[in-house]
Amino acid sequence: MNQTVSLSLTPKQIQDLKHQYAQKLAKSANAYVDGMIQIDGCTITIYTSGKVVMQGPEAQSIASAYLPKLFAQAGSDEVGTGDYFGPVVVCAAYVDDKIMEKLKDLPITDSKVLTDPVILDIAPKIMKAVPYSALIVENTKYNEIQATHNLNAIKALLHNQAYIHLKKKLRDLPPLTVVDQFTPEGLYYRYIKDEPMIIRGLHFETKAESKYPAVAIASIIARYKFLKVWEKMESDFDFTFPKGASDLVDEAGRRFLDRFGEEKLHQVAKVHFKTTQKIKSTE
């Protein structure tokens, strides 16, 4: 199919274009034409104005190298690992220019600086616009896995799994895919070395949630899913759980243990925390 692509290039890009096809570059009698390049499947006309016209079946693919690149990135983050009560959630999300344009009125930033009501308000809007994968590990399952894996190993397995799902949705991950670093890259891959599928080429960076919108969005969605499980826990047990790990949490833990017993504690808490020993010893 014959295609015509018209581009407006910078002097530097024109110089690069001429350099790339130096052997094929010819002069033109037309005073407005700076040069002509005749290659297989494409005729390139460079005008003195900086306009460049590519014609022929290969025009589109040759022009693509000179089109402005879309901003695209994927990122992942987890929440709940520092909370005695509640699940661990890991999310991987993808954004590009078009998606960011749709979200431009929302506060896309590290979920830790957003209040719970703001997260509950904005996350559903974000989830409608953004391809993502979120994995929720509720406490019973978490306590089971934790018996044989350390926390960073669990995180690594979950991040890898979230990227596997996201990759399926997108068909491929963008070149820039950022993990909010919780362990060095070498250890991350060691933790997941026996997995049947391993997502490679990830970029690891600490505090990534404040530098990469994709990571910020992943953290907001993860926080939202965490809060939804939290709401259900509170209604199931008709109990108010405090977040984090503190004296307040110890105290709530003692009350919970008193009312529901140790078996139920496994359904709502990360029992490997020191908190468990503390609240059991002072029962």
Ligand code: MG
């Ligand atoms: Mg993080």
